[in-house]
Amino acid sequence: MSSEAPPAGGGEPDHARRFATIWLVATVLALPLVIFVLGPILPPGNGSDTASGQVTDNTVLLAMATPVLLLVVLYLLYAIVNFRQGAGGVLEGPAVRGHPQLQTSWILITATLVLSLAVYGTVRLETGYGAGSGSGPKPLTVPSGPKLPIQVIAQQWAFTYRFPTYGGVETTHLELPVGEEVEFHVTSLDVIHSFWAYQLGVKADANPGVDNIAFVKPTKIQTFEVHCSELCGLWHGGMFDHGRVVSDAEFEGWIHEQQRIFAPATRVLPPYAKTYLPEPTERGH
Amino acid sequence: MAQPPTPAARPLWRRLVGFNLLSAVLLGIGGYYLGWFIGHQIDGKSFAYQEKINENDVALLLGYFFGVVGFLIGLGFANYPVSRLLGRPASLREKEEGGIGRYFGLCTDHKVVGIQYLCGIGLFFFIGGLNAMLIRTELLHSNPTFVGPGQYLTLVGEHGTMMMGMMTSGILGPFANYFVPIMIGARRMAFPRIEALTFWLLMAAGFILTSTIFFGGFPTGWTGYEPLNDQAVMGMDSYICFFALVGISMTLLGLNMMATIITMRAPGLTWSRLPIFVWSVFATSVLMVLAAPMLVSTLLMSALDRTIGTSFFIPGGGGSAYLYQNLFWFFGHPEVYILALPGFGIVLELLPVFTRKPLWGYRLAISGMLGVSLLSFFVWQHHLFVSGINADLRPFYMLSTEIISLPTGFIFLCVMGTLWKGRASFSVPMLFCMGWVFNFLIGGLSGVFISDTPSDTTTHGSFFVMAHFHYTIMGGLVFTFFAAIYYWVPKMVGLNFNEKLAKAHFWLMFLAFNSTFMPLFALGMEGMPRRVSFYEPKFQTLNIWVSVSAFVLGLSMLIFLFNVVYSLIFVREPAQRNPWRAKSLEWQVPTPVPVNNFEQIPVIDSDPYDYGTPVPIGGAVGGPQTAGAS
Numbered sequence: 012m013s014s015e016a017p018p019a020g021g022g023e024p025d026h027a028r029r030f031a032t033i034w035l036v037a038t039v040l041a042l043p044l045v046i047f048v049l050g051p052i053l054p055p056g057n058g059s060d061t062a063s064g065q066v067t068d069n070t071v072l073l074a075m076a077t078p079v080l081l082l083v084v085l086y087l088l089y090a091i092v093n094f095r096q097g098a099g100g101v102l103e104g105p106a107v108r109g110h111p112q113l114q115t116s117w118i119l120i121t122a123t124l125v126l127s128l129a130v131y132g133t134v135r136l137e138t139g140y141g142a143g144s145g146s147g148p149k150p151l152t153v154p155s156g157p158k159l160p161i162q163v164i165a166q167q168w169a170f171t172y173r174f175p176t177y178g179g180v181e182t183t184h185l186e187l188p189v190g191e192e193v194e195f196h197v198t199s200l201d202v203i204h205s206f207w208a209y210q211l212g213v214k215a216d217a218n219p220g221v222d223n224i225a226f227v228k229p230t231k232i233q234t235f236e237v238h239c240s241e242l243c244g245l246w247h248g249g250m251f252d253h254g255r256v257v258s259d260a261e262f263e264g265w266i267h268e269q270q271r272i273f274a275p276a277t278r279v280l281p282p283y284a285k286t287y288l289p290e291p292t293e294r295g296h
Numbered sequence: 297m298a299q300p301p302t303p304a305a306r307p308l309w310r311r312l313v314g315f316n317l318l319s320a321v322l323l324g325i326g327g328y329y330l331g332w333f334i335g336h337q338i339d340g341k342s343f344a345y346q347e348k349i350n351e352n353d354v355a356l357l358l359g360y361f362f363g364v365v366g367f368l369i370g371l372g373f374a375n376y377p378v379s380r381l382l383g384r385p386a387s388l389r390e391k392e393e394g395g396i397g398r399y400f401g402l403c404t405d406h407k408v409v410g411i412q413y414l415c416g417i418g419l420f421f422f423i424g425g426l427n428a429m430l431i432r433t434e435l436l437h438s439n440p441t442f443v444g445p446g447q448y449l450t451l452v453g454e455h456g457t458m459m460m461g462m463m464t465s466g467i468l469g470p471f472a473n474y475f476v477p478i479m480i481g482a483r484r485m486a487f488p489r490i491e492a493l494t495f496w497l498l499m500a501a502g503f504i505l506t507s508t509i510f511f512g513g514f515p516t517g518w519t520g521y522e523p524l525n526d527q528a529v530m531g532m533d534s535y536i537c538f539f540a541l542v543g544i545s546m547t548l549l550g551l552n553m554m555a556t557i558i559t560m561r562a563p564g565l566t567w568s569r570l571p572i573f574v575w576s577v578f579a580t581s582v583l584m585v586l587a588a589p590m591l592v593s594t595l596l597m598s599a600l601d602r603t604i605g606t607s608f609f610i611p612g613g614g615g616s617a618y619l620y621q622n623l624f625w626f627f628g629h630p631e632v633y634i635l636a637l638p639g640f641g642i643v644l645e646l647l648p649v650f651t652r653k654p655l656w657g658y659r660l661a662i663s664g665m666l667g668v669s670l671l672s673f674f675v676w677q678h679h680l681f682v683s684g685i686n687a688d689l690r691p692f693y694m695l696s697t698e699i700i701s702l703p704t705g706f707i708f709l710c711v712m713g714t715l716w717k718g719r720a721s722f723s724v725p726m727l728f729c730m731g732w733v734f735n736f737l738i739g740g741l742s743g744v745f746i747s748d749t750p751s752d753t754t755t756h757g758s759f760f761v762m763a764h765f766h767y768t769i770m771g772g773l774v775f776t777f778f779a780a781i782y783y784w785v786p787k788m789v790g791l792n793f794n795e796k797l798a799k800a801h802f803w804l805m806f807l808a809f810n811s812t813f814m815p816l817f818a819l820g821m822e823g824m825p826r827r828v829s830f831y832e833p834k835f836q837t838l839n840i841w842v843s844v845s846a847f848v849l850g851l852s853m854l855i856f857l858f859n860v861v862y863s864l865i866f867v868r869e870p871a872q873r874n875p876w877r878a879k880s881l882e883w884q885v886p887t888p889v890p891v892n893n894f895e896q897i898p899v900i901d902s903d904p905y906d907y908g909t910p911v912p913i914g915g916a917v918g919g920p921q922t923a924g925a926s
Contacts, residue, residue, distance in 0.1 A: 068750045080738075083737045090712075090715040091722070095720045100721070102719040103908045106907065107653070108655070108658065108905075109657045114709065129695040144681060146684065214753045216684055218618065219523065223684030236823060241757055242516060242827045
């Protein structure tokens with residue numbers, strides 16, 4: 012785009028061509044580094060289909076941002092070096108007030124970039140079944156095949172997990188079978204929280220009275236972090252836990268043990284529901 | 297600051313009686329206790345009991361309300377309406393004569409209000425900055441060991457709210473109030489009393505927010521999300537009252553600016569000759585007028601939830617927490633452009649002066665600013681990408697958010713075009729503008745990641761977002777705020793800054809700023825949430841780095857403060873009338889600017905960017921003058 016800069020003249024070097032060359036060379040050098048060196052190590056890693064998808068997205072976005080970053084930063088440096096007043100100088104610059112063709116092509120190029128970004132983001136979001144984000148009670152796209160439903164119940168200041176397909180048992184930690192599609196139903200009992208399973212690339216707000224659904228398929232046996240990422244009061248920072256992605260057999264063993272341990276509690280729990288609306292908050296009035 | 301002859305000296309006690317800051321403070325305190333008392337009567341419970349459990353929201357809100365009313369009456373804001381009711385003649389001006397005392401009370405001279413704003417906002421900016429220093433001190437360790445988690449959240453909330461509330465008027469308050477009338481060839485603002493009112497409302501608001509520490513603080517950050525808001529103790533009411541007053545002040549400021557710019561331009565100053573800074577003020581004012589009332593009404597609803605038991609936002613009572621998020625961000629996103637747009641204006645206004653070239657792409661710059669204003673009302677749900685609200689609409693908000701980079705790109709093109717073959721001299725204001733270009737670029741490009749829903753899944757609510765908006769607001773607004781200070785304050789007070797100290801301020805601030813916020817992108821990407829006082833030990837090293845950088849950033853502010861005291865109070869080197877050889881109108885009036893600005897209203901026949909050597913038709917850009925030096 013800089014090749015359309017105003018033509019230079021007089022005894023000066025052809026700044027437009029010189030700068031365009033610098034920028035092109037820098038971009039050609041930087042892009043492979045960004046895509047092939049930086050890309051693979053970008054967060055949040057390859058712990059699940061959505062996490063890997065986000066790594067790809069971050070790489071694509073970074074690859075699109077790099078030429079723009081280089082354009083402006085190199086231009087700034089180029090201008091500071093070349094277009095300056097000598098010490099104590101009182102020289103005037105050229106009285107140029109615009110360049111219609113350059114302006115038009117800038118608009119067209121940036122519009123193309125922006126629209127392709129939006130199209131890319133939309134396609135990735137919908138084909139990725141929400142890309143691990145909380146997609147509300149009725150997600151637009153749903154992965155086919157069997158899914159393991161897990162309800163994440165947030166309250167000040169802990170997450171608990173309810174397994175409707177395992178007798179509605181409610182556990183205090185989270186283990187997931189590897190390679191199986193999981194359907195998180197995230198809800199809250201009090202204020203707004205946000206369930207963030209970092210290595211799985213899942214984040215869904217826990218709203219009181221709302222069933223917020225997010226899909227993920229863990230692909231790697233590992234420990235993952237669970238944070239609350241929406242400010243929820245005093246111990247928000249301490250609302251933190253480790254979960255595990257384990258083999259199918261190990262998961263079955265774990266969940267049956269949980270059912271046994273929590274059997275007394277399960278009997279007195281309210282029946283499984285999409286949301287559990289609490290009584291109106293008592294504030295002493 | 298001129299010192300016109302003061303009227304014959306009266307005894308001190310006589311001068312203290314009347315409508316001044318002292319009466320305002322006394323009436324404010326009296327009003328506060330009146331409201332506090334009435335609140336307890338309404339609530340009908342024992343005074344002592346309520347005081348102990350820190351729960352009487354009615355009393356505190358009424359206290360604040362009557363306190364503010366008393367404060368404004370004490371300053372003399374009721375005098376004019378009352379005298380008009382009694383049939384006295386209309387006047388446009390109040391207390392514009394007199395010495396230094398003008399600065400401590402109601403004064404309708406826009407130049408006095410500008411300086412009042414600069415000092416008042418500066419004070420609260422430093423309080424907000426001190427909060428940030430305390431936050432970073434707490435984050436030196438991965439467990440809360442310094443102030444504890446509750447106090448930490450109050451610090452986070454106070455820092456965020458102070459900066460977002462006060463700094464919305466950070467450029468419009470001091471610089472637009474002072475210079476817009478001069479730049480458009482007017483003698484005053486359209487509504488001078490309202491202009492003074494916006495300032496004093498803001499000061500009352502700042503004091504109220506600071507007072508939250510006496511009432512238990514508030515845990516919600518600057519967003520005040522429900523239902524956490526409803527759950528919080530009385531300190532939350534300080535937040536509500538603060539932001540409501542800021543909202544009222546912003547609305548009035550915006551209306552006043554719009555009215556002034558539309559109706560009071562000098563003959564010949566057509567819209568296409570308006571300085572670009574005035575255009576940016578205009579675009580910002582439109583946003584203020586449309587967005588801020590939304591904030592005020594939202595906070596009124598949450599105050600009703602907290603006091604008389606409505607349930608607009610309480611899910612258990614039939615309300616919706618989503619509603620609050622929707623309403624808040626419908627204000628909140630235009631709000632961040634209210635912060636950013638005046639910065640665009642300042643950079644584009646200053647570049648032509650320092651590159652000795654006309655502004656490149658004047659119309660493109662205007663369409664960029666108006667485009668940002670318009671689009672900013674269509675993007676608010678990108679703050680709620682993972683909340684589950686209207687999930688099917690996310691592609692739309694992704695698109696509208698990414699489209700905002702188009703008009704912002706116009707601004708960058710205009711900056712680059714103006715720099716092209718210019719004769720730039722890197723004085724301090726110019727350095728801050730260059731800092732803006734870099735910072736805002738990083739801020740904008742990081743915005744691409746959070747505007748993309750799949751990528752936002754990881755970055756949402758993390759330090760990445762925090763770094764992003766500090767790059768746009770601190771790197772954008774605060775850098776241009778300082779550019780404006782170094783550029784315009786010599787005109788406002790007639791004294792020069794020490795340039796060596798100013799340059800040290802810039803370089804330390806620029807380097808420390810980047811060293812503070814660049815690592816936060818990495819911390820967020822690696823999984824550290826915002827607003828936590830606990831974090832995993834693996835983030836310790838980077839957090840210490842960030843904290844130390846933040847302290848250096850604080851140090852750079854101390855250099856600035858030292859420069860202000862040293863140059864403006866001790867050295868007092870008089871400033872030239874037009875040290876930057878600028879061609880805009882504000883530099884053509886004498887220093888100090890006379891009360892009436894102009895002896896005769898000027899007639900304008902060109903825009904203020906008449907720099908540079910004319911380019912031969914169809915020919916080369918570099919004339920004989922430019923060829924010589926390279």
